[in-house]
Amino acid sequence: MINITFPDGNIRQYESGTSALDIAKSISMGLANKVLVAKVNGEVRDLMRPIDTDASLELLTWDSEDGKKTYWHSSAHLLAEALEALYPGTKFGIGPAIDAGFYYDVDMGEKSLSTNDFAKIEEKMLELARKKSQYTRKEVSKADAIQYFTEKGDEYKLELLEGLNDGDITFYTQGDFTDLCRGPHIPNTEGIKAIKLMKVAGAYWRGDESRKQMTRIYGITFPKAQDLKDHLTMIEEALKRDHRKLGQELELFMFSEKVGAGLPIWLPRGTALRSRLEDFLKKEQIKRGYQPVITPHIANKKLYETSGHWAKYGADSFQPIQTPREGEVFLLKPMNCPHHCEIYGHRPRSYKELPLRIAEFGTVYRYEQAGELHGLTRVRGFTQDDAHLFCTPDQLESEFIGVVELTTYVLKKMGFENYTAQISLRHQTDRSKYIGSEELWEQAENAIIEATKKIGLKTTIEYDEAAFYGPKLDFMVKDALGRSWQLGTVQVDYNLPNRFELEYIGADNQPHRPVMIHRAPFGSMERFIGVLTEHCAGKFPLWMTPDQVAILPISDRFSDYANGVLDQLAEHDIRGFVDERAEKIGRKIRDTELKRVPFMLIVGEKEVAEGRISVRKQGGGDKEEDKGKGDMGSMTIAEFVAYFKNLIQ
């Protein structure tokens, strides 16, 4: 007999060799029907596998992350089975579960798959699912595995096998499809009821651009049709928050083919918003001892030869600017740091003036690949809220911590709670992409790791995400569709001070090399505002929103009174406009709601007579159930100003 411990601490005895599914059945048939996979001593395993030692057991259903992942991974196998049935000769790469669904990378030879083929594949998958095929696990020797895939002619699986040890190899079979797979899987295909293929994409084999591009098919499945429906509705809702859509509707920014791809143009309302963010940070930086500077948008090529940017990115950048003078070459500024290094180095520096913090809202230009451009979040010309801190090695930690605190403060002030602080380190083995000595890199990496530990910042570690001159601490935030973007960044750099031969005279009267911190709390104004827009669905925090109030006269007889109200509010730094159109009040309210103006002040006969305003708060959006919820009744102007000020703090 074996002792099985359940998550609630309960212990029950079973015969050795009992499967998790049997155990589930012993508890209730309802559970047995729902359970997808088991967690045995912390390891996720097939339900059918016998348990032969004392163990802790968790029975995972659709409600758990691991349950969903297993279900989706099994769905990927079902997709593969369907593809093999419909397109014989298809070769298979990998087919994992992802955050929402799964994909399979396949090589279909000459066949070019498009979304038009989806219906047919989905139908096939459903047909196969209804056969209730078991997912059966089989341990195979490496030799047998190689033989199987050699006969099948699947070179991708053979390549995957190369990386596996004999004795460690398992096959899973459901229906007519057998796959090399570690598992685990759900018991059978019966529970896969709702299937939707989402998109096709090219994906390089093993993520390597130099290798074959395979066809990646994304899909998602659910146990109930309603779940799929809800999922699709959720995506639709998310698309309404897309900053590209809202940016157009709210007239924040635009693009023009004539100006060029990836070059955002800020409209008046967007500029107002952006300026407010800039002013906020500028003020904060002054408080914290930063000195604003301004540097030009182009610089001599020599500057970037010194910094290393020319060697690293020159060929893939906007190409050099020639002048009438032969041999004279300028580049559009891709980064501000070389300029700031020049500022540091323009005269001898004493340890007494360190840390030196110089800040610039610096606009930079990078030739991002055409397929990469994306609204405001990936552009070719953007403004970094950049600063460079030059300090002694002793000051590094406290400066670093100060910068992290500023960044988290800014994020909080903007209403971002769900960000990840990611330590971006070098590639674990390939060191060819970086400049600088091993020793300096280690120093920089340790500095980041130690400092974040010290302030108790929760971090994740990602390899192969460092800048070419140093490691980074990146603040990652997700957009409406769950895509992750880097906003704020803090980077410790020992390399550029070397390349620019920066020095300070220490207390010992000897020259020393400063350490440099690059940092940008927003990251770039463009990306930040893009992601911010999606987070608040266009309803920006009151203090930064372009128009805070709209004054809506019931008819033009009350225009004078309305304008008087506007003037009075302006005296209290409350900004807005009067809607003097000859429209009904319902119309004015609707238009104002769509513009996401936080407050509507309605004035008519009654208000004029009493010297008051009727206040309506912006509703929850264009939804029926949110309508009519915002009426706050009547106030005096002074009451409204007090209420408003209190909201802003």
Place this chain on the structure above:
RNA sequence: GCCAGUGUAGCUCAGAGGUAGAGCAGCUGAUUUGUAAUCAGCUGGUCGGGGGUUCGACUCCCUCCACUGGCUCCA
């Protein structure tokens, strides 16, 4: 840059080998209005650019550009 898709009026979209349509927006007029769309009339498009096939192309083919979703990249 690569794979797949899209491109019709300012916006959202319909249409289609015989020369383009709706709603909203805009303009004009009427309406003076009480918490999410007042009514009427009018204007508006070399159907993304270029090339080809055809008696005829917005429609079919090629190519370029832009955009969308991924991949790779991201100082």
